[in-house]
Amino acid sequence: MNLLILAALPEEADALFPGTGARDDGLVPLRRLAAHGHAVTIATCGLGKVNAALAAGLFAADADILLISGTCGALGAEAGRAYWLAEAVQHDYGASQPGRFRRYRAGDWPIGEPGEAHFAAMPDPGLGLPHARIASGDSFVACPDAAADLAADLGATLVDMEVGAVAQVAARLGKPWAAIKAVTDDANGASGGDFQANLLRAARQAATEVERLVAMP
Numbered sequence: 001m002n003l004l005i006l007a008a009l010p011e012e013a014d015a016l017f018p019g020t021g022a023r024d025d026g027l028v029p030l031r032r033l034a035a036h037g038h039a040v041t042i043a044t045c046g047l048g049k050v051n052a053a054l055a056a057g058l059f060a061a062d063a064d065i066l067l068i069s070g071t072c073g074a075l076g077a078e079a080g081r082a083y084w085l086a087e088a089v090q091h092d093y094g095a096s097q098p099g100r101f102r103r104y105r106a107g108d109w110p111i112g113e114p115g116e117a118h119f120a121a122m123p124d125p126g127l128g129l130p131h132a133r134i135a136s137g138d139s140f141v142a143c144p145d146a147a148a149d150l151a152a153d154l155g156a157t158l159v160d161m162e163v164g165a166v167a168q169v170a171a172r173l174g175k176p177w178a179a180i181k182a183v184t185d186d187a188n189g190a191s192g193g194d195f196q197a198n199l200l201r202a203a204r205q206a207a208t209e210v211e212r213l214v215a216m217p
Contacts, residue, residue, distance in 0.1 A: 003214065004063035005042045006055055008162050011199055012070035013044040015207035028055045036215045048138050049090070049165035056169040065122070066170045068163050068179035069210040071195070071202040073187040075147045077132055077157040082202075082209045084129040085179035087118040090164035091150050092137035103154065106168045117154065119167035122176035125216050127209060129180065132157045136164030142191035159187055178213065182206040 007013040013031065021033030021042070029044040041063070045055035060066055068085075077083065094103040094117075095110040104114045118133060135156035141147055150156055163179045170177035182202035185194035 001037075001064045002039045002062050003041070003065050003067060004056070004059050005040060005067040005069055005210065006045045006052060006162070006166055007042065007068070007070045007203075008045055008047050008052065009070065009199070009203070010044055012203040012206070013042050015200070015203040016042050016069055016210060017207075028058060030059075035211075038214060040214065045162065048161050049136065050138075052162035053165040053169050056166045060169060060173055060175055063175065066166060066175055066177040067210060067213070068166050068177070068181070069206045070160070070162070070181050071184045071199060071206065072134060072158045072160040072181040073141055073147075073185050073191060073195075074183045075135070075151040075157050075159050075187055077183060078130075079183045079186060082129055082180055082182040082205050083132040083158060084121075084124050084127060085134045085158070085163055085181060086121050086124065086131040087133040088121070088164040088167040088179065089118040089133065089135050089154050089156065090137060090168070091135040091154060091156070091159070092139065106164060107172070119164065119171055121167070121178050125213065127213060127216075129209060134158040134160055134163050134179070134181070136160050136162060140191070141187040142189060144188045147187035158183070180206050180209045180213070
């Protein structure tokens with residue numbers, strides 16, 4: 001099976017199967033290796049939805065499954081642990097209307113009554129991780145009020161800048177996807193420093209769970 005694993009940052013990508021594989025430092029840095037009978041491509045896509053979607057679109061054609069590994073902020077989720085992201089929604093896709101912002105499923109017409117906004121991941125194969133819904137958007141959330149709004153409006157307990165975009169690409173291509181991310185910060189005023197302080201720990205924490213997923217029969 002061919003697996004494409006996307007990580008936004010070099011620290012997140014390097015935490016996956018460390019010290020193995022052949023590197024290709026092109027437009028999107030890649031590392032290719034064999035693990036547990038699978039051909040694995042690890043792509044360092046860069047921050048944000050456009051970078052994530054670009055990398056997914058470039059390399060997903062040969063992949064059987066799209067995986068995402070890395071870090072995220074918490075919108076009420078417990079800090080210091082990794083999560084299986086069962087659902088992803090793009091929190092900045094929708095329609096600005098008087099007095100409110102109505103969120104739609106990314107790619108749908110943002111007109112009329114909105115339906116369910118999320119993309120569903122492939123079934124959990126039994127890793128035993130807590131499940132969460134993540135809200136993705138092209139902004140780093142470091143504000144308790146904004147975090148509370150996302151949690152209340154979307155039912156999300158985690159926030160990042162990439163998973164929702166990869167989920168949208170996977171849906172368009174008809175490919176299964178899965179994401180595992182570990183929390184670095186609480187999406188508040190201390191998030192910038194907390195993210196930097198916890199990046200390496202959380203990246204490895206998520207990577208360890210992704211490696212367990214790849215090893216499963």
